[in-house]
Amino acid sequence: MLRRVFGYADFRGEQAAVVEHLVAGNDCLVLMPTGAGKSLCYQVPALLREGTGIVVSPLIALMQDQVEALEQLGVRAAYLNSSLSGEAAAAVEARLLAGDLDLLYVAPERLLTDRFLRLLERTHVALFAIDEAHCVSQWGHDFRPEYRELNLLHERWPQVPRIALTATADAPTRREIAERLGLDEARQFITSFDRPNIRYRVQLKDNARRQLLDFLAAHRGDAGIVYCLSRRKVEETAEYLSAQGLTALPYHAGLDAGVRAANQRRFLREDGVVMCATIAFGMGIDKPDVRFVAHLDLPKSLEGYYQETGRAGRDGEPAEAWLCYGLGDMVMLRQMIENSEAGEERRWLERRKLDVLLGYCESTRCRRQTLLAAFGEDYPRACGNCDNCLEPPRTWDATVAAQKAMSCVYRTGQRFGVTHLVDVLTGSENDRIRQLGHDQLSTYGIGTELDARQWKGVFRQLVAMGLLEVDVEGHGSLRLTDASRPVLKGGQSVHLREESVRKREKGARAARGGGAPAPMSLDAADQPVFEALRQLRAELAREQSVPAYVIFHDATLRAIAERRPGTLDALGQVSGVGAAKLERYGEQVLAALRDAETA
CATH class of the missing domain: 1.10.10.10 (Winged helix-like DNA-binding domain superfamily/Winged helix DNA-binding domain)
Structure with missing residues (x-):
């Protein structure tokens, strides 16, 4: 199934064990970092088990992303959310009742309605997948109260296996997920939280806009996210970057819904767009080729910071997480905590989380060691891929x-x-x-x-x-x-x-400041072939109004450019080329290869 549908020769890490456990009808709680392939852990079992896999997902963007990608693979997938017209929603429900869906994505609010629960009673359910399961924790950074009612799935369908998945949960949050969802007896699969392809950098504020521009000089043409604490700062930063010649768009909850949706669509479907956003943007965004995440203000917690930086480099290729902060950020966040209407217990927890984050920022030890220690993971050596390792502070x-x-x-x-x-x-x-x-x-x-x-x-x-x-x-x-x-x-x-003074240097090379991580490189002879394949991918994506990466990831195009397969069988052996994509695009890819080689 993995080879034929998804085009991969082997599972990664714990994926195979999770799949076998779930296919056998058992419950599980899965903690894997972003980009480690959590989705496959329920998608493959949903295809192997009889019936429809029901996926609880918190955001419309995530559902649309996943469904578009699955449809490219020939999987019968759909979603039900508020973006659909009544007629379109009725058509999806009819497919569900007819057994014509392998996977159905649904928001927790809709799933919990009496109407949808009655619909499920007339459906053969293969499994329940609860994605972004950390949303169940009231102490977490993305709390969604509806998630706390999802234990009724086990009460009403005790024979249907469940899988809860998250990329960010410390030990207390894991315990709360298990307790709230009735997964105390479920097997837990916990993999390393490390994202080795991400380079972490922290910089003190000293003309933050100029510092951001210097950082972005090493990422010209890259897709990325710049997080700001306030809506006003989001808009001002997007205007500033646009004036500097970058394609920068704003995103926050105060924008018109149509503008928000249009900006998100451009970020997903165009190359090189920089999204300036509050943390309202990002959860569930499945864009694999985000090359950087920059924080222009201090985040609220190390857990939130990990979640936000995890949106970079989902494709496993080099990416960068850059944080710029100062004392003013600390003062403002403490004021926000004390002025909130939360109870004293909650405020105490928020203060503690902020202290942990400040400790990370000021630490002189390896960033990765400090970050992973917050999740109870011991990283045994200096990573060699953070600012403190590359340029040890005095x-x-x-x-x-x-x-x-x-x-x-x-x-x-x-x-x-x-x-x-x-x-x-x-x-x-x-x-x-x-x-x-x-x-x-x-x-x-x-x-x-x-x-x-x-x-x-x-x-x-x-x-x-x-x-x-x-x-x-x-x-x-x-x-x-x-x-x-x-x-x-x-x-x-x-x-x-020591307070170091970083001199402003000219050019993208200097702006790397000791090195933005080098992108995956191709031999000079293969680069034109890769670009030709990217052009074909862009044309196919435009024709279907889908993001380019759901056609093929960059890594797949790079492998094709290097291997130059001459037949459909040879092309089908490239990682990321499954049966449906081979049938749909194989001849066009081979033609593009022939044209590039004779150009």
């Missing part, structure tokens, strides 16, 4: 500087933010300092050995270490914590990372 004994900084916080009454504190330490002679009498303090002018940028770095890192905290009710002022006492008394030393 640290310095900052004990005296920390004592000066914290003393200044105390002497000024724990009522001021970083800018004022830095002015006091560096002996600034502005009117406000004189009016407040802070030029008479013992800490006035005692920090001239560091410049303002370096002092800001000291304060930011002290907050990240928990030695200072942001008083959100005091408009971002800093105050001491219990942990600061041993440092002030000289009983504990403090080591901080």
Whole structure:
């Protein structure tokens, strides 16, 4: 089935074990990183078992993506969601009742209606697949209350096997998924959370727009996502990048639904589009060739950051995750937490998650080790594919500087933010300092050995270490914590990372800053053939109004360009060329190869 329908010779990782377990009629909980092939874990069993596989999916875009790709493979697939007219929905329901569907994707809200449940009672169900299962957790980053009612599937159809899948769930979230969905006895398949093809970089804000543009210089022509915290910033960033000659589009929940849908369609179907978005965009987006994910603001949690960066490099080829943040981000997120209407338990959890994320940003150890440790996974060595591995940060004994900084916080009454504190330490002679009498303090002018940028770095890192905290009710002022006492008394030393100044260099090569990951390369003789195949793929995609990648992935085209198959049988041996695609496109691909070779 894998070879004939999907065109792959072998399963990857735990896929085969999951498929066998589910085909045998057993329940399972599957945790695999984005791009590891979770969908195959239920798609193959749905084709092997009698009846229709029902897939619970949270987003319209995800359903449409999956169904378009399956139809290209010759699989009888459909979806039911609010984008369909009444007539179209009725046609899908008729196919379901007639047993004319292998897979049906449905949103949890529709699945839970009495009408749809009655429809299922008249259907032979092969299995239930609950995708994005982390949505069941009220402590997670994508909580969907409807997911908590999906345990009724087991109550009403106890004989039908279920598979719950997610790419992001720490141990507490896994326990909650199992408990809420009645999967306590289900076998759990947990693979490594590592995405080895993604290069992680974190950069301190210093003219963030310019830094973003420098980063994007290494990704000209690549598809990517730029995440911003606010809707206004999304639109301003898209306008700025467009003015710089990039194809950049905005996406957030406040945009007109038609504009949102059109922008998403362009991102999926065109090459080289940069989507500037809030986190409303991305979950379930199945575009495999996203080459970068950039965060222009600090995300809300390390779990959310992992989920968002995981949208890069789903095809397994080199990709990059870039994060730019500063102290202002920390203050704003803490204010958002404290001003939320959530209960104290929830706010405590959000504060803890933010602290973990800050620890990741300020860490001097391998990013991958820090990231995977948050999911309970031990990464035994430095990865060699993050900024801290490629350009190891230098640290310095900052004990005296920390004592000066914290003393200044105390002497000024724990009522001021970083800018004022830095002015006091560096002996600034502005009117406000004189009016407040802070030029008479013992800490006035005692920090001239560091410049303002370096002092800001000291304060930011002290907050990240928990030695200072942001008083959100005091408009971002800093105050001491219990942990600061041993440092002030000289009983504990403090080591901080040096604040490096990255010079702006010209050209895409310099903007790689030690290297955006090199794309998969072809021999010079094969490159024109690859481009000819891409052109054919684009024409086929336009004719059918589908994204180019559902025709063939880049990796498949690259393999065809390298191997130059001369017959349909030889073409059918290339990974990603299944029986339906061979029949539909085989002759055109061979003709394109012949034309390219004689050009």
